[in-house]
Amino acid sequence: MRVSRRAIIAGLGAAGLAPVLAPALVHAEQFAGTYDPKAEEVADGIWMVRGADEPIAFSNGGAIANSVIIATDDGAVVVDPGPSLSYGRAIRALAERVTGKPVVRVYVTHLHPDHSFGAGAFDARSVHALPATRHDLERDGEGFSDALFRVLADWMKGTTVVMPQGDVTAGEVVIGGRKLRLFALDGHSSGDLAILDEATGTLIGGDLVFHDRAPATPHANLDGWLTALDRLDGVPHDLVIPGHGPLDSGNAAIAQTRDWLTWIQGMLNDAVLSGKDMSEAGATPIPERFADIKVARYELQRSVSHFYPGLEAKLLPMVGN
Ligand SMILES: [Zn+2]
Secondary structure (H helix, E strand, C coil), rough: CCCCEEEEHHHHHHCHHHCCCCCCHHHHHCCCCCCCCCEEEECCCEECCCCCCCCHHHHHHHCCCCEEEECCCCCCCEECCCCCHHHHHHHHHHHHHHHHHCCCECCCCCCCCCHHHHHHHHCCCHHEEEEHHHHHHHHHHHHHHHHHCCCHHHHCCCCCCCCCCCCCCEEEEEEEEEEHHHHHHHCCCCEEEEEEEECCEEEEEEEEEECCCCCCCCCCCCCHHHHHHHHHHHHCCCEEEEECCCCECCHHHHHHHHHHHHHHHHHHHHHHCCCCHHHHHHCCCHHHHHHHCCCCCHHHHHHHHHHHHHHHHHHHHHHHC
């Protein structure tokens, strides 16, 4: 016997669970979404695919991270295949269309699902990441998957956690005559890959670089992140493609990310030491210079929730000494 969704919703309602579970079921009934990523050529043979400068939500299908397509003589390279199997397929088709060649390599810059979960659309042997990223995905991938299925429902159809098969090591790699320099960094997460395309001076920052969109910190080590930004700042480049937000034609995005993280770090320390609770800290006024940064309040509040318990444990005993 098949049980209709309507009966399930009615049953859940009777059990008092409808407010939690019904939205995904309703989404499933109404679902008609397809991803339509657009590629903009930002340098010779390099296309940027912009994500929405928003939190992950059903309305954007989780497509909030930027992806990159690079043309080589052997085929296309995709950096960050997006949040779901369906998005990965759309990026693969887009890469094939703009380069006229199949995808021969996929780089996943770090563990976060808005960047990594589209990997299932590609041959797993072509998917490369830092060993730390594979380790992180083995630990957190299923949990991320559960969380995304709850929010994104049918956008996630068929998506599974695909482990990258190839290890990235720092240094130069040549694919189809195109020289890429790979940087093994950390700070936004425990493994953050950044890539420089030597021919065009395009630096692909992954989530080490945010631009006009507040940095997300759920797995961050702020000191490590600031060190990584110093490293990227020292790499000669003409363009920066951030993990989130618009293209940067200089050092503004790196400087802005550093400015935000330094402010967050100081603000959190001050808030803990002055005895503010988490909700008070989350209400801290955002400086005027960050007024145009998207989702600033949202990420500020998330950063408070990520860092506050650890900071209180570290800083408050000193107050009593
Ligand atoms: Zn991230």
